[in-house]
Each structure stands twice: as structure tokens, then as C-alpha cells.
Amino acid sequence: MKRIWILLVFATVTHPAVAFQQTISIQSTDDSSPKELSKQLSATEETARLSDLIENAVDWYELRSGPESSLVLKSRPVMRWRNVTRGQDGEAMMVIWTDGQRPEAVASIYPWQENLVHEMDSLSRGRTLRALDDGSIVWAPQEVGIQFRPVPEAMSPSATPVLRQREMKILAARFSGVMTGWRSDDTDREELRLLPRPLYRYEIPADKKRSDHVIDGSLLAFVSGTDPEIILVLEAFDDGTSRHWEYACVRATSGGLEMSLDKTVIWTAQKHPVADQITLPHMSLRKPAE
Numbered sequence: 001m002k003r004i005w006i007l008l009v010f011a012t013v014t015h016p017a018v019a020f021q022q023t024i025s026i027q028s029t030d031d032s033s034p035k036e037l038s039k040q041l042s043a044t045e046e047t048a049r050l051s052d053l054i055e056n057a058v059d060w061y062e063l064r065s066g067p068e069s070s071l072v073l074k075s076r077p078v079m080r081w082r083n084v085t086r087g088q089d090g091e092a093m094m095v096i097w098t099d100g101q102r103p104e105a106v107a108s109i110y111p112w113q114e115n116l117v118h119e120m121d122s123l124s125r126g127r128t129l130r131a132l133d134d135g136s137i138v139w140a141p142q143e144v145g146i147q148f149r150p151v152p153e154a155m156s157p158s159a160t161p162v163l164r165q166r167e168m169k170i171l172a173a174r175f176s177g178v179m180t181g182w183r184s185d186d187t188d189r190e191e192l193r194l195l196p197r198p199l200y201r202y203e204i205p206a207d208k209k210r211s212d213h214v215i216d217g218s219l220l221a222f223v224s225g226t227d228p229e230i231i232l233v234l235e236a237f238d239d240g241t242s243r244h245w246e247y248a249c250v251r252a253t254s255g256g257l258e259m260s261l262d263k264t265v266i267w268t269a270q271k272h273p274v275a276d277q278i279t280l281p282h283m284s285l286r287k288p289a290e
Contacts, residue, residue, distance in 0.1 A: 050111050051091050053289060057109055057116055061131045061138065061285065063097040065104050069130045073097035073104055078199040078219070081226040094199065094221075094228055094252070096123075102202055102214055104129060105145075106231060108252055115286040121145065121250050122281035123233065125212045131285070141281040146233065146248040152261070154245045157216065157236035161203040164216045168198070168234050171245060176263070177222035177230045180256035182271055188255075192222035192229055199231070213239040221252075222259075228252045230259060251282065 063073040079094040092110035096103040104127060108119040122129050122145025131139035151171055158164050172194060181188030198218040204210060217235035221228040231250040237243070249259045249267040256271035275284040 050289065053116060054091065054093050054109050054111070057118070057287075058093070058095050060287070061118065061133055063105055064130045064132065065099060065124065065127045067128070069128060071099060073099060076200070079221065079228060081223075081228070083225060083227040092227075096200055096219070098202070101204055101208070101210065102212075102217065103200060103219060105131075106219070106250065106252075108228070111289050114289055116289040118285040119252070119275070120283050120285060121231075121252070123250065125214075133285075138278065138285055139283050140278055141283075142279040143281060145281040146250055148233075148235065148246040148248045149266075151234075151245040151247050156243050157238070157245060161216060164203070164236055165201070165218075167245070168216075168218050171234055171247075172218075172220050172232065174262055175222075175232055175247075176260045177232075178258040178260070179224060179229050179253065180258060180271065182255050186256075190224055192224055194232075195221045195223055199228075213237050229255070230257055232259070
């Protein structure tokens with residue numbers, strides 16, 4: 001049987017933070033009907049359309065923080081992935097919003113059930129955070145986004161960014177993540193893999209001290225395949241009296257999660273969290289994928 005391969009290349013994304021080229025192969029045989037080939041081409045075109053839509057959706061919402069929400073945060077894509085095992089059409093994107101230095105919010109943007117979802121999570125240490133859609137507030141968490149704790153038995157953060165980067169790599173290796181999934185009996189439990197490179201690194205210049213006393217930090221992803229499930233935040237803290245490393249964990253899925261430090265569970269996230277309350281630090285915003 002003769003086989004014919006059709007190679008389609010879509011050069012769709014040119015964002016400076018996440019550049020990619022999408023290549024899709026369609027397999028056909030000499031007895032393939034025009035109808036079957038047309039279906040494959042239509043599916044390919046739909047995948048490309050969704051990828052373009054996600055790229056444009058990065059700035060659907062304006063995020064603000066600070067007193068009276070006066071500071072407009074800057075969006076920055078940090079990762080792309082696709083999870084076909086969960087029926088996901090098209091690629092997904094992870095985006096962060098920074099105050100020019102530190103990330104204050106993160107979102108996974110993905111197509112689901114004819115909608116485009118922004119699964120939002122606050123990374124704020126205490127600032128007021130707002131998401132607006134055409135001037136209307138659609139997300140306004142009323143509590144701190146994540147809880148930071150000192151990393152036990154950790155070295156003091158070094159004086160230089162290069163040495164601190166090495167220290168973050170050493171500290172990250174002490175953590176391990178598990179997705180306990182969606183089933184009540186945990187039969188879909190899965191060990192997660194730590195990506196070797198941070199999603200985002202933010203070192204704070206010495207002449208730009210912050211009120212939250214953060215001097216350096218990284219966002220690291222624990223993934224299933226290439227799909228991020230847990231974000232580990234490592235930050236160097238220095239308030240003039242104490243200089244140490246702190247960590248926090250952020251969910252990036254609606255499944256249950258566990259994080260361990262030195263093989264001891266130190267954080268869990270419940271299955272099927274509430275995701276439609278405007279005042280909670282975790283919320284899903286949805287719009288038709290048109």
C-alpha cells in the first residue's frame with residue numbers, strides 16, 4: 001500500500017518570550033477517500049486556529065496590583081505544551097504577570113469544551129490584585145495567593161545572582177511532586193517530573209529594594225509529560241535582620257496534588273477546587289473559543 005505524507009508547517013507565534021513553529025504531519029494512503037483527507041486537514045486547521053487564538057488571548061484581561069490597583073502588570077508567556085491524553089485540542093500556554101520584577105499572577109490558557117480558559121492563580125505576597133475585562137473586575141482575590149515558608153536546613157542566600165542560581169537548583173532537587181488526580185481512590189496517581197530549567201528567574205538589583213524584601217527568585221515546574229501541574233516558587237528573602245530561602249507551591253491543575261520536601265509531604269491541594277469565586281486566589285475565567 002502506497003503511503004503519502006502531507007507536511008504542514010504553521011509559523012504562528014513570534015512572541016519574544018515564547019517563539020515556536022508548529023509542524024503537523026498528515027498520513028494518507030492511496031485508498032484514502034477525499035472525505036477522510038478533508039477531515040484531517042480540517043482538524044489541522046482547527047488546531048492552528050486555536051493556537052493563534054491562545055496567542056491573542058494572553059492580553060484578554062488586564063491585571064493590576066498595588067494601592068487602588070494603580071500598577072498595570074506586564075504579561076509574559078513562559079511555557080507551551082499539549083496534553084492529548086486529556087482530550088485537549090491545540091496547544092496550551094502558561095503566562096505570568098509581573099510588576100516589572102516579581103511575578104504576581106500566573107495562568108494556564110487552554111481550550112476546553114468550546115471555551116478558552118484562563119486558569120488564574122495569585123502569586124502575591126500580600127498586594128491587592130485585580131483582573132479586568134473591558135474595565136469590569138472579573139477576579140479580585142481577597143486573601144494572600146500563596147503561603148511562603150522558610151526552607152529548612154538551607155544555606156543562606158549568597159551575595160551574587162550566579163551563586164544564588166546554583167543554590168536554587170540544589171534546593172529544588174530536594175522537592176518532589178505527585179498528582180493524586182481526580183478519582184476518589186487515587187488510582188490515577190502520578191509522579192511528576194521537575195523541569196531542569198526554571199520557567200522564570202527574577203533577580204532584584206541591589207539598588208531596587210522591594211517592600212516585600214525579596215531579592216531573588218525562580219518559578220519551577222513539576223510536569224506530567226510537558227503539562228505543568230505544580231509551580232514551585234523559591235525566593236531569597238532579606239529584611240535586614242534575616243536572610244534566608246523561602247518556598248511556596250501553586251496548583252496548575254484541578255486534580256489533587258502533593259509536594260514533598262526531603263520525602264516528607266509538606267503541601268497538598270484538593271481535587272476539584274472551587275474555581276468560580278471572584279474573591280478566591282484560584283479562579284477559572286472562560287470565554288467562547290471563537
